Amino acid sequence: MKHTYSIKGMKCDHCRAKAEKALNTVEGVRAKVTLNPPEAIITMEQHVSTQILQEALSKAGEYTIEMAGDDAPAHHGDFQNHHHHGEHHDHHTHGSADGHMAHSGNLKTRFWISLAATIPIILLSPMMGIRLPFSLSFEGSHWIVLALGSFLFFYGGKPFLTGAAGELKSKKPGMMTLISMGITVSYIYSVYAFIANYILQTAGHRMDFFWELATLIVIMLLGHWLEMKAIGNAGNALQKMAELLPGNAHLLQPDGSVRDVPLRQVQQKQQVMVKPGEKIPVDGKIISGETTVNESMVTGEAKGVAKTPGASVIGGSLNGQGTITVEVTGTGDSGYLAQVMKLVGQAQQEKSKSESISDKVARALFYVAIAVGVVSFIVWYIATKDINNALERMVTVFIIACPHALGLAIPLVIARSTSLGATRGLLIRNRNALEKAKKISVVTMDKTGTITEGDFRVSAIKSLSDGWSDTEILKTMAAMEVHSNHPLAIGILNKAKKDTIDIPKAENVTLISGTGLSGIVNGLQAKIVTAA
Template sequence: MNHNHHSSHEKHQNNSSNHDHSQHGHDHHGDMVKEFRNKFFLTLVITVPILLLSPMIQHFLGVDWRFSGDIYILAALATFVYLYGGWPFLRGAYDEWRQREPGMMTLIAMATSIAFFYSIAVVLGFDGDELFWELATLVLIMLLGHWIEMRSVNNASKALESLAELMPNTAYRMLENGDTEEVEIDQLQQGDYVLVKPGEKMPLDGKIIKGKSQVDESMLTGESAPVTKSEGDEVIGGAINKEGSLTIEVEKMMQDSYLSQVIEMVKNSQKTKSRTQDFTNRAAKWLFYIALIAGLTTFVVWIILGATADMAIQRTVTVMVITCPHALGLAAPLVISVSTALSARHGLLIRNRTQFENARNINAVIFDKTGTLTKGEFGVTDLQTFSSTSEDDVLRYAATIERESEHPIATGIVKEASDRQLELLELTNFNSITGVGIEGDINGKNVKVVSPGFIRDKAIQFDEQHYEEWSAQGKTVVFLLVDEELVGAIALADQIKDSSHLAIERLHDKNIKAIMLTGDNEKVAHYVAEQIGIDEVYAEVLPDQKAEKVKEIQSHGMIVAMTGDGINDAPALSTADVGIAVGAGTDIAMDSADIVLVDSDPKDILSIFSLSKRTYNKLVQNLIWATGYNIFAIPLAAGVLAPWGIILSPAVGAILMSLSTIIVAVNAQLLYKFKPD
């Protein structure tokens, strides 16, 4: 994606229909934000004279600024507010009626329309008090609320899209003769090799073919510390190369890149309705009917009690105007938009909002082992030397031979030698010994890296006790022979992620059970489980049995989150109450999950639970504030306390309405103070 915005944006739109589409969607959303902002400010300007000209407000303030014809100026200004500021709500109400689903927009349109037409009737001679000021403040507050809400949602997308804009414009493509040429990002193809120098950004997603460096992925994954990357490691487009030069093989084009998927996921998550949103929409629908019934009941009761028609109509209008749940309409969307932005900031991508809200109730987390709790790559765990050979020499010999092999064990040994900064030796006559190992000549000596079976067949003596201990832990052991003499043993295992132990510890602090579900063998699974404190282990489970195991755990009354990264985890992720995919996993695992951990870090699961709980608490608080206002205001507006001389004046009703709306908006913003576990 080119981001020399002015010069290349047009060209990029032609090259990528995908980007063009998302850009169009974003522009549309941005236009709506501008529309609500402009309407809010112009309505605010007009509302000030409406308030100053309103007889009821003047009476409330104890002043008299009346003059001849002032009521007609007031009516003209209010008409402008009703038609200009109130238009989005009138249009929304029309859409709701067309779908036969009266809801929030219908309520707002009903309240503003009743206030407007009743007030026009008063201007034309009907006996009563005009409510133009009520109409203006109601429209103003709803415009403000919708503007805040849409801006919050827009900002979450914009924050991610701004990352895409930070992508470099050009890259250095490697040529066959070893030289480089500077090309536009759009010209790169899958499989191209690019050179990324220190301080430069990765042009696209790819794999390191040559070099080692510290890579800063903080803007993409939330991981603050730079990550060490070397040959074979994946890099994300937009990440910053801090130290050494890297040669990258391009694996994904911009439209398929990690960053594009993230942006798309966040947009989709904003479109999905949560259970709480559904609840507020249903509540708005019922409040619409309640408003009609309450208004009709108020009118009938006042007439029965002998009140004048004017008095009964005034009470009815006040009830129907006050029933409009401004705060209720904002309670869920504001909190949800803030939590979406927060989630992205903390490396969590929410694909299903309802399941995210359910995450607060989780009492068991099932982990896949490989790639989730472990790195999914072999690493050297133990080294034993025989005779006088040093550990470094054992490793140097083994790595020199294994460098020629592509086996995962070979990769682990070569990586360990690299981490220890050992210089490898010259190898000749490399040969694979079928089924048992590899050999070659180093400095005139025959060197073999072989399996335990080979050692036993040759009746070579070795440390049986150590070997049995390592085998019991599920480790793979290879032996090093120099001129047929045993000089060392190397044990390797899938390396446990540094954060796995901490993640399990914190889950236990929250009384959440940690379960491992893996296709790996019993020994390996139990060794890893013991190392990090897993409560239950299900090992040697076939891919098609994983979903059944999840159901079995659920049948014990557990509310289960499943965390995995592979294709074989997809059915289990879908079956669990909450499916969590680690970001480094396969596309199908991510598609089956409700939440994606961008950074593939098990301890980020804790952030899901705490953010889910905090979000839910804020939603409940906002719903209480919002509905509390209606429960309190409607009976007072109807005149329940009239026998004791207490009647809620429209002015006080408006103050209560404004107060509850402001509290809801401020309370939602307080979610930004969230600190992950």
């Protein structure tokens, strides 16, 4: 059996991985957790209560889990209805996007405050291996460096220290552990060097690493802020898709009357009326009426699609100038728009090949760094018999082992590429496709709405008869096209409006099936037909 659960408290991909691992520790459970939307799709060999899942999840962090959608129990009926009938998508995706944007906002504030504390540290603390031609230090400046460095370690380093604690608790050290190792070792050794140099004033000078500590924290905060912002932007793109569905629908009653009801109350097999210019609230089949539908925000097709009785319509698309009656075939999770959103949301959380490799490298690098650091200490101590010198070399190894590029470049590039694509209408189903894109030699695409705008406009009018001026031709055509909702008719009427043409009234306008229109304009019989 398979169930869907919503999870609260996840803020980054590291949180997602911890939650997924925790759920998979439950016997008989196979869980796939996504960050946007924040949910878990769980396959069970036999029923497992939400309480048991919550207990497992609580061991990984401050996360809460509850059933969502079709799996929600009866006493959550209102929530379930939201999920079924469209409004849930707005709340769910909106909450997810807001969560990421709020988290990126926290990281943004933390970054700027940390940067402000880093600048004086850079100016007052010498950088390892470099001597500046001038000195900005003054009596007591080392106390300022110590205070700012301590603030940076506990304030700016908090996200990494918290993440490392979770990784070590799950016995799966990774990127956060490496970063935390670098900043912790550099801070502890720097405090030791400060005490030895300025308080105990022991023989010899010990170099501190406050400069390296500050720059490391600021760089990694910047990377994580940009990553969260990119994920949040991708969530906003899904939110915009969710907002395509209106909040209410015109529901036809058995007696023929129309009543406006919340969208969540609409059921399959019911009939709704869609007026000109309104968003179509549900997936369905047209029972009566003719119109053109703009499906560009849902399918990407910019050209208006003509719809007649029997044709299917998609919830979230925009109705044209006709009034139609639609029989409901799909709402909420069963609707086309919901399926697209779910597909994109899950695809955004799938790791690419490069991300998977970077995780394995980070895990291996942690153990390698520990081993190399210890060996460096032993070798330098044996060679110099100077424990301070040996400690400096070991600390240097730990700091250098912190994977700045590995922790910043790969997740940032992938997340940013995905979010940029989503905001521009490019929905990526598989992140590995981004890595394979460099091998593309031929691209096949639909012309209308992709290469062209899909917006029909009159580019030129040329009369082929001396008895008709260009303006008279436009007047006559516009008079009959007023009675049509064809995309070409809209282009002709827009041209008449742009040229401020006084459109005469047409009479006896009839549709010539598959050919055009005929009617009487200013007492003259006129036809608009194809050249054939």
